[in-house]
Amino acid sequence: MGIIRTRRQFLTISGLSGLNLLLSGCGTPLFEDIVGKVSEPLNQRVESLILELNPQKLVPEFSLSQIEPQALIVNTFRNTPIIDVEKYRLVIDGEVNNPLLLSMADIQNLPLTSMIIRHVCVEGWAAIVQWAGVQMREIVQLAQPHANVKYAYFISADGYYSSWDIASTVHPQTLLAYQKNGEKLPVDNGAPLRLASPVKLGYKQSKWVTRISLVSNLSRHKGYWEDQGYEWFAGL
Numbered sequence: 001m002g003i004i005r006t007r008r009q010f011l012t013i014s015g016l017s018g019l020n021l022l023l024s025g026c027g028t029p030l031f032e033d034i035v036g037k038v039s040e041p042l043n044q045r046v047e048s049l050i051l052e053l054n055p056q057k058l059v060p061e062f063s064l065s066q067i068e069p070q071a072l073i074v075n076t077f078r079n080t081p082i083i084d085v086e087k088y089r090l091v092i093d094g095e096v097n098n099p100l101l102l103s104m105a106d107i108q109n110l111p112l113t114s115m116i117i118r119h120v121c122v123e124g125w126a127a128i129v130q131w132a133g134v135q136m137r138e139i140v141q142l143a144q145p146h147a148n149v150k151y152a153y154f155i156s157a158d159g160y161y162s163s164w165d166i167a168s169t170v171h172p173q174t175l176l177a178y179q180k181n182g183e184k185l186p187v188d189n190g191a192p193l194r195l196a197s198p199v200k201l202g203y204k205q206s207k208w209v210t211r212i213s214l215v216s217n218l219s220r221h222k223g224y225w226e227d228q229g230y231e232w233f234a235g236l
């Protein structure tokens with residue numbers, strides 16, 4: 001996995017200026033407020049996963065020459081949603097101290113991580129793809145989940161939804177991707193933002209993600225395919 005630290009820290013002034021917190025409608029927080037929140041101790045279980053106190057196994061990656069640009073088949077249960085990237089905001093909420101509302105500019109100010117992995121669809125095809133974007137763990141860390149958080153819900157603009165266990169969510173190779181094979185992520189593949197991870201099957205890799213809810217319990221609805229009998233964990 002190649003971690004390209006475009007900007008070492010999220011809390012650069014440019015990253016901060018576009019950052020809006022949803023917290024109690026109190027307007028733009030002061031720099032100190034955010035720094036204070038980010039440096040608070042995290043939920044210990046999630047923290048130990050993120051800090052690799054219990055190191056999570058890295059899935060071996062492929063080389064640039066192994067990328068299969070034609071093999072990734074667009075697989076969309078409905079229509080491709082129309083998203084205005086300027087107005088687009090990613091909501092991170094649920095049982096967290098620090099709900100977030102992030103623009104694509106905010107997200108692109110976070111460290112860029114790139115990986116070459118195999119995407120596996122249960123319908124019988126697979127593709128080696130390079131994805132680049134922000135690690136989900138960065139987002140989880142910023143949101144400051146409560147100690148009892150065990151799951152993440154991913155809600156998409158096309159009505160799709162899925163839920164993940166928190167360990168897979170903060171796995172170092174679970175990305176919110178906005179690039180595919182070195183280029184801007186195509187709309188059909190989930191632009192502006194989609195999940196990409198070598199630890200889960202294709203139907204867990206939500207495209208057009210607009211909302212991530214960190215929660216302690218799953219509801220009756222676990223995912224679009226999961227609710228129709230597909231396995232929930234869907235690990236690779």
Ligand SMILES: Nc1nc2c(c(=O)[nH]1)N[C@H]1C(S)=C(S)[C@@H](COP(=O)(O)O)O[C@H]1N2
Binds near residue numbers: 158
């Ligand atoms: N929002 C949304 N995400 C989705 C889907 C979908 O229909 N809607 N299909 C899933 C399935 S089954 C697969 S295999 C992959 C396909 O990703 P691709 O279309 O970029 O190849 O997206 C997953 N994520």
Ligand SMILES: [Mo]
Binds near residue numbers: 120202
């Ligand atoms: Mo799939």
